[in-house]
Amino acid sequence: MHATPAHATPAHSRPAVTELRLSAYRSHRGAAYPLGPVTLLTGPSGSGKSTALEAYACLAGLASGRSVAEVFPDPVSCVPEGAAPDAQGRRGFRIGCTVDGPAGPARLDLAVQADPELRIVGERLTADGRILLTTALRDPGRRTVQAAWLTGGPAGVTRAPLPDDRLGTALLPLRVAGSTEGQRRVLAAAEQVVVALRSVFSCDPRPDRMRAPVTPAGGRLHGDCDNLADVLHRTRGECATRHAALVRAARTGCAGPVADLAARALSDGRTVAELHRGPGAATPLGRLGQGELRFLGLALVLLTGPGVLAMDPAAELLPAQQALTVLADGMDRSLDARQTAELLRLALLCCARGHVRLTGAVGEGAAGAARGVPGVSVVDLTP
Structure with a gap:
C-alpha cells in the first residue's frame, strides 16, 4: 500500500463511469442514472437498487474479459417482465454506460439476447457523436457478430467478425493497429471504457463469514470481507498512515474504546483479528455486532486500493492513473446513522483525492441524512 503522492494524476483525467443506462433490464426500462464520485441509490423495496448495481458489475465483468455466460448465469431473469419474443422467438435485454476521461465522454451500449440462446447481438461505442464501433448479428447460425470500427482515410471503416460471447470493445486493442487518426480515436475510447469498468470492486461484507479465524493467503480482501483478518495483518505493516485512519474510523463505528486493530496468529496457523482496547485488553472481531463488522469491512475497502483488493484492474495504466469504484449493495444494512455518516466521511475524503x-445502495433513512451533504449525489429510483 502506498499513500497517494502529491503529484498524483488529477481526478478528472482518471477514466470513470458517469452514467449507467438500463434501457431494458429486469425491472428497469428507459432508465439512466448519473453517477458522481459518491453516489447513493435509494428508493423503496422493489425499486431496483440492487439490480442497478448488478448491471454495473456485469459490465465490469465483460470489460475484464469474462464471457457473457459467466457474467449472466441466469440471462432469462434479466429480460424485462412481460417482454414478448419476436417472430423468431428471441428475447433479450439492453444495458450501457458512459465513461468520462482523457478521451472525453464515451458511450457503450449493449443488446444481449437471452432466448433462445445467450449471445451479444449488438454493441455500439460512440464518442463526440461519432460511431467508433458497431456490431450486429447477421447470421444466427454463426457464433460471431459482424463488427465495423472507424478507420478514417479512404477506407472509412474496417469490417471483421468478432465472437458473440465477448465484449467487442475489450477486444479492440488486440485488433486495431492505431496507425490512423480514426484508429487512434477508437483505441483511446475503448481503452478508457475498459480501464474504468475493470477498476470496479463489488463489496457486501458478510458478518457470518467474518467471525471465524482465517488461513493466511496473500492478504487480498474478498468482496464479502471473510478474510479481513488476513488483510489487516498485511495493511497494518505496509501502510501506517492508512491503518491509522482505519483505527480512527473504528473509534467512531465500534462501541467501546479502540486503541488499535491487529491480527494475531493462532497455534494452528490461522489468523484472528482483534480490537485492542488498551493495555492487555483485546476483543476478537468475531464478538462484534453485525453492524460493527460491516462497518469495518467497508471502511477497509475505502481506505485501501486495487493492490489490496481481490480484483484485476486494467494493466494499461498505472494505479495512480485509475480510480477505484466501490459498489456497495445494502451499504447501510445493519449500520446505525453514526456508522453510515462515518463511511460517507471516509468516502468523501478518499474521493477528494481522486483515487476512489x-x-x-441505501435505504431511504440513510439517503435522507445524506441529502444536502456536499459531494454526495442521491439518486432516487422508483419501482
Whole structure:
C-alpha cells in the first residue's frame, strides 16, 4: 500500500463511469442514472437498487474479459417482465454506460439476447457523436457478430467478425493497429471504457463469514470481507498512515474504546483479528455486532486500493492513473446513522483525492441524512 503522492494524476483525467443506462433490464426500462464520485441509490423495496448495481458489475465483468455466460448465469431473469419474443422467438435485454476521461465522454451500449440462446447481438461505442464501433448479428447460425470500427482515410471503416460471447470493445486493442487518426480515436475510447469498468470492486461484507479465524493467503480482501483478518495483518505493516485512519474510523463505528486493530496468529496457523482496547485488553472481531463488522469491512475497502483488493484492474495504466469504484449493495444494512455518516466521511475524503469512487445502495433513512451533504449525489429510483 502506498499513500497517494502529491503529484498524483488529477481526478478528472482518471477514466470513470458517469452514467449507467438500463434501457431494458429486469425491472428497469428507459432508465439512466448519473453517477458522481459518491453516489447513493435509494428508493423503496422493489425499486431496483440492487439490480442497478448488478448491471454495473456485469459490465465490469465483460470489460475484464469474462464471457457473457459467466457474467449472466441466469440471462432469462434479466429480460424485462412481460417482454414478448419476436417472430423468431428471441428475447433479450439492453444495458450501457458512459465513461468520462482523457478521451472525453464515451458511450457503450449493449443488446444481449437471452432466448433462445445467450449471445451479444449488438454493441455500439460512440464518442463526440461519432460511431467508433458497431456490431450486429447477421447470421444466427454463426457464433460471431459482424463488427465495423472507424478507420478514417479512404477506407472509412474496417469490417471483421468478432465472437458473440465477448465484449467487442475489450477486444479492440488486440485488433486495431492505431496507425490512423480514426484508429487512434477508437483505441483511446475503448481503452478508457475498459480501464474504468475493470477498476470496479463489488463489496457486501458478510458478518457470518467474518467471525471465524482465517488461513493466511496473500492478504487480498474478498468482496464479502471473510478474510479481513488476513488483510489487516498485511495493511497494518505496509501502510501506517492508512491503518491509522482505519483505527480512527473504528473509534467512531465500534462501541467501546479502540486503541488499535491487529491480527494475531493462532497455534494452528490461522489468523484472528482483534480490537485492542488498551493495555492487555483485546476483543476478537468475531464478538462484534453485525453492524460493527460491516462497518469495518467497508471502511477497509475505502481506505485501501486495487493492490489490496481481490480484483484485476486494467494493466494499461498505472494505479495512480485509475480510480477505484466501490459498489456497495445494502451499504447501510445493519449500520446505525453514526456508522453510515462515518463511511460517507471516509468516502468523501478518499474521493477528494481522486483515487476512489463509491456507488452504494441505501435505504431511504440513510439517503435522507445524506441529502444536502456536499459531494454526495442521491439518486432516487422508483419501482
